[in-house]
Every structure is written in structure tokens, then in C-alpha cells.
Amino acid sequence: EVQLVESGGGLVQPGGSLRLSCAASGFTFSSYSMNWVRQAPGKGLEWVSYISSSSSTIYYADSVKGRFTISRDNAKNSLYLQMNSLRDEDTAVYYCARDVDYGSGTPDAVDYWGQGTLVTVSS
Amino acid sequence: SYVLTQPPSVSVAPGQTARITCGGNNIGSKSVHWYQQKPGQAPVLVVYDDSDRPSGIPERFSGSNSGNTATLTISRVEAGDEADYYCQVWDSSSDHHVVFGGGTKLTVL
Numbered sequence: 001e002v003q004l005v006e007s008g009g010g011l012v013q014p015g016g017s018l019r020l021s022c023a024a025s026g027f028t029f030s031s032y033s034m035n036w037v038r039q040a041p042g043k044g045l046e047w048v049s050y051i052s053s054s055s056s057t058i059y060y061a062d063s064v065k066g067r068f069t070i071s072r073d074n075a076k077n078s079l080y081l082q083m084n085s086l087r088d089e090d091t092a093v094y095y096c097a098r099d100v101d102y103g104s105g106t107p108d109a110v111d112y113w114g115q116g117t118l119v120t121v122s123s
Numbered sequence: 124s125y126v127l128t129q130p131p132s133v134s135v136a137p138g139q140t141a142r143i144t145c146g147g148n149n150i151g152s153k154s155v156h157w158y159q160q161k162p163g164q165a166p167v168l169v170v171y172d173d174s175d176r177p178s179g180i181p182e183r184f185s186g187s188n189s190g191n192t193a194t195l196t197i198s199r200v201e202a203g204d205e206a207d208y209y210c211q212v213w214d215s216s217s218d219h220h221v222v223f224g225g226g227t228k229l230t231v232l
Contacts, residue, residue, distance in 0.1 A: 035221070045158070045166065045209050047221035059219050062124070095165060107213045107221045109156035109171035116165060 002026040002112045004096045009117030016086050020117060022079040022096030030074035033057075033099035035110060036081050038092035038119075048094070049081065050107045057105060063089075086121045093118050125214035127224035134230045141197040143227045145210035148191060153212045155193040157186060160226075161206045169208075170195060197229070205231045 008020040020036070036048040049070040050059045058070055069082040079096055093116040100108040128146040135141040145155060155173050158166040168177050170186035173193065183198045197204055210224040 044207075044226040045160075045211075045223045047211075047223060050221060059221075061220060062218075100171065106215060108154070109168055109211070110158075110166075111168050111171075111177060113165035113167075 002098065004098065004112060004114035006094060006096050006114045006117035009094065009119045011120045011122065012086055013123050014087060014121055016121075017082070017084045018086065018119060020081040020083065020094055020096075020119070022114060024077045024079065024096075024098070027098075029072075029077040032101045033107065034072065034079045035097040035099060035107065036070060036079075037095045037097050037110070037113075038090075039095070039116075040089075040092040043092075046092070050099070051079070052105065053101065059107070083119070086119075088121050091119060091121045124218050124220065125212070125216065125222050127210055127212065127222055129208075129210060129224040129227045131225070132228045132230065134232055135197075135200050136232045137200055137202060139200055141200050141204070141229055143195045143197075143208050143210075143229065145193040145195070145224050146191055147193075147212065147222075150191055150193050150212065151189045153188075153214075155186065155188050156211045157184075157195045158209045158211065159204075159206045160209065166209065200229075200231055202231050205229055 003025045005023045033052045051070045067085045071080045095116045096114040097110040098112040157170040160166040173188040174186040214220045
């Protein structure tokens with residue numbers, strides 16, 4: 001059974017930093033591209049970042065480019081999101097999401113989602 | 124940047140057909156994916172690549188995509204289909220972004 005378990009969320013002050021982790025199990029993690037997707041309270045889904053299976057291709061949303069860094073450790077079956085210079089508008093539930101990954105080298109559909117971890121940016 | 128436009132809400136009686144649209148410039152040239160999200164839960168993929176269904180998704184869910192509009196069709200709507208629905212594409216222009224529509228709240232009357 002595919003499982004994605006996020007951790008690392010919490011309350012942080014504006015300008016602060018936080019590192020999210022996603023532990024993957026039930027599939028060959030190193031064969032799949034991954035995404036981070038967020039959802040502000042009461043709002044819609046917003047894509048944050050994508051990383052290919054080998055980390056050779058990375059994309060970011062304009063809203064986080066230069067502040068957030070996506071990475072992965074295939075030996076540890078883990079996905080990460082380093083978030084710096086956090087702003088109030090970064091408050092959201094952050095989902096770790098597996099790409100269907102047809103091997104196209106670009107994002108496809110997301111077929112599995114974690115349950116999310118809440119990040120609250122507030123003074 | 125590429126924009127996907129969905130109606131904020133759609134209402135349908137049980138047993139009827141619901142159609143949720145997703146508008147975008149020449150969206151017919153892109154692969155469109157659809158997600159269902161119920162309150163307090165993570166999204167679930169219901170249609171991918173315009174019209175394919177993941178295993179476990181009822182045949183009542185179908186999709187189409189042409190021109191400037193993609194459509195998710197839910198036949199014989201049930202109370203359990205009440206949820207938010209989002210479309211998604213990959214914008215391979217200079218932006219290189221994954222784009223979600225704003226979401227549509229499906230209400231079963």
C-alpha cells in the first residue's frame with residue numbers, strides 16, 4: 001500500500017524557516033517524481049514544487065521561487081521542502097504528492113497524496 | 124501565466140448528470156487531470172489524461188477535452204459525490220508550471 005506521511009509543520013513567525021519531510025513507503029520511491037502542493041485555509045489547491053525521480057529536473061511556483069527548496073533522498077525514501085523567508089500567505093496545509101510519472105520528464109497527474117501537514121505563519 | 128477557469132459551484136439532483144467545466148487557452152492541446160476533494164480529506168484523482176479513469180473510480184466519472192474547454196462529467200450523481208473538484212494541467216510554456224483550476228463545489232440537492 002502506497003503511503004506518504006508528511007511531518008515538520010507547525011507555527012513559525014514571518015521571516016522564519018521550516019523544513020517539511022515526507023516519508024514514502026509501499027512503492028519504489030526512486031522511480032517516481034514527486035510534488036509539494038499546498039492549500040490555504042478555505043482555499044483551493046496550489047502547486048508548490050516538482051522534483052524528478054533523479055532530482056535532475058526541478059520546478060517551482062513563482063510564489064515560492066527563491067525561498068523554497070525541494071529535495072529528496074532516495075536512499076531514505078524521503079522528500080523534503082526547505083522553506084525560508086516565510087510569509088503570512090504561506091500558511092496552508094502542505095501535501096506530499098506522488099506523480100504518476102510516465103517518464104516524460106515533466107509533471108503528470110498526481111495519483112497519491114499524503115494527509116498533509118499544517119504550516120502556520122504568524123507573529 | 125496560464126489560467127484555468129472553473130465555475131465556483133454546480134448543483135444537481137441525485138440521479139442526474141453533473142458537468143463541471145475547466146476553461147483555458149487552447150486547453151485541448153494539453154492533458155487535463157481532475158481531482159475530487161471532500162472536506163477534511165486529501166484530494167483523489169478521478170480522471171487523468173483528459174478521459175482515463177484510475178482503478179477504483181466508478182465509470183460514472185468521465186472526461187473530455189477540446190478547444191478551450193475540458194469537462195468532467197458525473198453521471199447518475201449520488202449524494203457521496205458532493206465535493207470540491209479541481210482540474211489541473213502542466214503548462215510547458217516558459218513558465219514551466221503545474222496549474223490548478225480554482226475548484227468547483229458540487230452540491231447534490
